Amino acid sequence: MRSTFPSTAVVDFLGSEIVPDYETAKVVILPIPYEATTSYRKGCENGPASLLEASHQLECYDEELDREVCFDAGIFTHTPIADTRNGKSVSAEEMLSVTQQTLKSLIEDQKFVISIGGEHSITAGVVQGYCQGYQEPFTVVQIDAHGDLRHEYEDTIHSHACVMRRIVNMGLPTVQVGIRAICQEEADLIKEKNLTVFRAREMAFNLDWIEQAIASIPTEKVFLTIDVDGIDPSLIPGVGTPEPGGLNWYSTLTFLRRLFESKDVIGCDVMELAPVVDSVVSEFTVAKLTYKLIGYQALSKGWIKQ
Ligand SMILES: N=C(N)NCCCCNCCCN
């Protein structure tokens, strides 16, 4: 029986029976159960454990890709870092530093890392790890309801509502998809810096948005950050700041498959899952989304076992 609250015990993605050694795994799932600045509904520090627990209900066989992707990829689940559960306090600086260092060393080991959060501010540390691990330029592609472009929010520049501003300030190109909630400051910044933003309202009536978004990415390498509130809250109600009018399931998958086949995706994160008591819809959907990312990467990198 599933307990009402996710336990803090670490469970492996998809279950321990299929877990490879670290050495043979191509994919590492990195849980980052950190929450400090969420502004509305709380609970994203429980996102990683609920996602991992829900992943045990996934079929290993991906019916779209016609294979048991987990055996092609080898998926190793890392121990959690920057864990704020049970009232533990972790400063933003500590979280960013441990996240960056952990990513850097996983990248050196040539792992494809999917970081799972936790609040979106973590992505600044993840991206810093990629800046250190990769010499070539890359674009940060963000799926999100929110622009996350404020300079600061509620007295901190490390708020989840500011993470893309941090990334823009790092000098990296960005492409934002699914955006439908921004403030005046963000609207001004988008115009001033001519940022590439695909707005959910326009995407709903423009079936060509997927090809336009791919074409707008200026580099071969991409880091993908998914704030799960970018997807419609009817599919993933377990988020802290829900916004109506989000991406639907098959448009999301079509976009992701095209992204992985046309670009070199160097890493991803899946952030802001905040499980709802007595419903497993959100965590199961996000676990499935995570497994689809692994499948599309396996396809694009040719990790196919016969
Ligand atoms: N990235 C996010 N989740 N951002 C949330 C921003 C919340 C804005 N509240 C505005 C209230 C103003 N009265």
Ligand SMILES: [Mn+2]
């Ligand atoms: Mn968001």
Ligand SMILES: [Mn+2]
């Ligand atoms: Mn966000």
